[in-house]
Amino acid sequence: MSVTLGTATSAVEISDVSVRFQSKRAEVTAVERVSLDVAPGEFVSIVGPSGCGKSTLLKLVSGLLKPSSGSVTLLGEPVRGPRHDIGFVFQRAALLEWRSARRNILLQAEMRGMNAAEAGRRADELIEMTGLSGFENALPHELSGGMQQRVALCRALLHQPRVLLMDEPFGALDALTREQMNVELHRVWRETGTTVLLVTHSIAESVYLANRVIVLTRRPAVVHEVIDVDLPAERDYSATMARPEFASATARIRDLLGAVTGQD
Amino acid sequence: MSTVPADRWRGVVERTWRPAALLAACLAIWHLVTATGMVEAYLVPSPAKTFGLLADKWSYLWGHTWVTTYETILGFVIAGLLGVLVAVAMVYSRTIESTAYPILLFAQVIPKIAIAPLFVVWLGFGFEPKVVVAVLMAFFPVVISTVTGLKSVDTEMLELAATMGGGPVKTFVKIRFPAALPHLFAGLKVAVTLAVTGAVVGEFVGSNEGLGYVILQANGNMDTPMLFAGLIVISVVGVVLFLLLDLAEKLMLPWHASRRGAAVTTLLAKG
Ligand SMILES: Nc1ncnc2c1ncn2[C@@H]1O[C@H](COP(=O)(O)OP(=O)(O)OP(=O)(O)O)[C@@H](O)[C@H]1O
Ligand SMILES: [Mg+2]
Numbered sequence: 001m002s003v004t005l006g007t008a009t010s011a012v013e014i015s016d017v018s019v020r021f022q023s024k025r026a027e028v029t030a031v032e033r034v035s036l037d038v039a040p041g042e043f044v045s046i047v048g049p050s051g052c053g054k055s056t057l058l059k060l061v062s063g064l065l066k067p068s069s070g071s072v073t074l075l076g077e078p079v080r081g082p083r084h085d086i087g088f089v090f091q092r093a094a095l096l097e098w099r100s101a102r103r104n105i106l107l108q109a110e111m112r113g114m115n116a117a118e119a120g121r122r123a124d125e126l127i128e129m130t131g132l133s134g135f136e137n138a139l140p141h142e143l144s145g146g147m148q149q150r151v152a153l154c155r156a157l158l159h160q161p162r163v164l165l166m167d168e169p170f171g172a173l174d175a176l177t178r179e180q181m182n183v184e185l186h187r188v189w190r191e192t193g194t195t196v197l198l199v200t201h202s203i204a205e206s207v208y209l210a211n212r213v214i215v216l217t218r219r220p221a222v223v224h225e226v227i228d229v230d231l232p233a234e235r236d237y238s239a240t241m242a243r244p245e246f247a248s249a250t251a252r253i254r255d256l257l258g259a260v261t262g263q264d
Numbered sequence: 265m266s267t268v269p270a271d272r273w274r275g276v277v278e279r280t281w282r283p284a285a286l287l288a289a290c291l292a293i294w295h296l297v298t299a300t301g302m303v304e305a306y307l308v309p310s311p312a313k314t315f316g317l318l319a320d321k322w323s324y325l326w327g328h329t330w331v332t333t334y335e336t337i338l339g340f341v342i343a344g345l346l347g348v349l350v351a352v353a354m355v356y357s358r359t360i361e362s363t364a365y366p367i368l369l370f371a372q373v374i375p376k377i378a379i380a381p382l383f384v385v386w387l388g389f390g391f392e393p394k395v396v397v398a399v400l401m402a403f404f405p406v407v408i409s410t411v412t413g414l415k416s417v418d419t420e421m422l423e424l425a426a427t428m429g430g431g432p433v434k435t436f437v438k439i440r441f442p443a444a445l446p447h448l449f450a451g452l453k454v455a456v457t458l459a460v461t462g463a464v465v466g467e468f469v470g471s472n473e474g475l476g477y478v479i480l481q482a483n484g485n486m487d488t489p490m491l492f493a494g495l496i497v498i499s500v501v502g503v504v505l506f507l508l509l510d511l512a513e514k515l516m517l518p519w520h521a522s523r524r525g526a527a528v529t530t531l532l533a534k535g
Contacts, residue, residue: 063427082423088423096438
């Protein structure tokens with residue numbers, strides 16, 4: 001996958017974007033002059049120190065936040081307000097606790113006014129695909145953290161968005177569940193061809209899943225380096241972990257992050 | 265949760281025996297205090313006499329109970345609807361919030377018993393001034409709890425809703441309002457007990473029916489047994505209305521954490 005610069009073929013185009021937050025005490029620059037192009041169908045991971053502006057970047061792309069300067073284009077259209085042609089997964093599952101797993105997934109359809117029968121079929125497909133079968137009618141508090149996150153993922157995929165934004169979706173999971181979710185997400189991405197922007201703190205996760213890994217500096221976030229992940233498209237988990245390309249990419253990112261956080 | 269009937273009964277017994285025992289103890293003390301002559305009978309009538317009177321004058325009391333209950337429910341329902349409406353307006357508009365808050369607070373701190381006569385002057389001796397006082401008493405907790413509930417909605421949930429593009433009405437109906445229900449119910453439970461007080465206060469000021477009137481009459485006639493009977497009936501009305509709301513909450517919000525917490529504590533108590 002190559003980096004396409006400034007052409008209409010980009011799925012996401014962030015050009016020279018800065019974000020400043022005006023709080024009572026001081027002005028905080030969260031993102032400084034960041035440019036980034038993501039090709040359709042590409043999987044891009046974003047890593048960086050805590051508080052550097054990763055979530056802010058995703059909110060910019062979704063239109064939940066306006067940049068102080070610069071511009072964001074999504075699927076060829078400039079982002080001016082909240083966009084509906086995306087799927088968003090937050091760090092916390094953010095489920096409605098009075099709705100069952102299935103009805104939480106279907107919230108997406110109800111809000112959009114999608115055809116109910118069709119949405120129901122699609123929800124069942126996703127439930128099957130993410131291994132939630134048998135838990136359709138469970139309430140969120142009856143589900144494990146991993147299952148809740150799967151519900152959130154299904155909800156974000158229900159309307160078949162062309163761009164999927166994920167903000168540390170697996171941060172709260174144990175290592176094993178996290179690996180399973182990684183494998184699942186990889187399969188979903190391969191099957192759907194969705195463009196994915198994934199913010200994560202896990203270096204292994206960022207490399208295993210992505211075509212490219214964007215390493216950000218400490219706040220204000222500046223793109224520190226872009227790592228092209230040189231791995232085959234089809235990725236078996238343990239086989240991938242054992243590959244030298246995987247080892248070199250993770251080592252490079254670890255170095256960069258160490259240098260980035262150890263600045264003072 | 266599905267429990268077998270025998271289990272359910274044991275649950276009911278387990279939950280009720282402590283308050284029942286306390287009530288019995290209070291009655292026993294009341295009986296002892298009056299039976300031993302520690303307190304003169306004209307100051308505190310014996311429980312036997314009070315409950316005897318309750319049974320004898322039941323049809324008389326029933327009529328007045330119904331009047332007070334009617335005023336209470338009417339006041340409560342109006343306060344509930346109005347309260348939720350005002351709360352929604354306040355949450356969605358900064359201007360309305362900043363304008364309404366001082367007025368609301370003022371209306372809350374003003375002693376209702378002091379303005380009740382005014383309502384009698386304006387509205388006469390019918391049920392209307394009592395309902396108005398009940399509304400005034402019950403309104404505030406509904407507004408405060410609903411505002412808190414509507415504001416406590418997860419911001420991420422609202423952001424998610426924005427990306428789903430349902431618009432403000434769908435977001436309110438499907439996300440914001442249901443999320444506010446636990447708070448709303450807490451407010452309604454406080455409100456219904458205050459509505460009873462409001463109705464009785466309204467009756468004190470100018471009335472020829474209702475439990476407030478019964479108490480006022482009994483007081484004038486130094487009829488302490490009737491006074492006690494009236495107090496008991498008023499308390500029962502308040503408790504019954506409260507329990508009805510509690511039941512409605514249980515049925516409507518089985519998912520809510522405070523309900524689940526109850527199940528956890530029973531488990532802990534058993535273990
Ligand atoms: N609404 C806001 N008002 C003021 N400052 C904010 C706001 N949102 C974020 N910030 C600041 O912007 C910076 C970047 O925040 P952001 O949430 O994007 O970080 P992050 O990289 O996602 O961090 P983490 O990895 O811990 O989630 C932080 O220093 C934060 O304090
Ligand atoms: Mg973040």
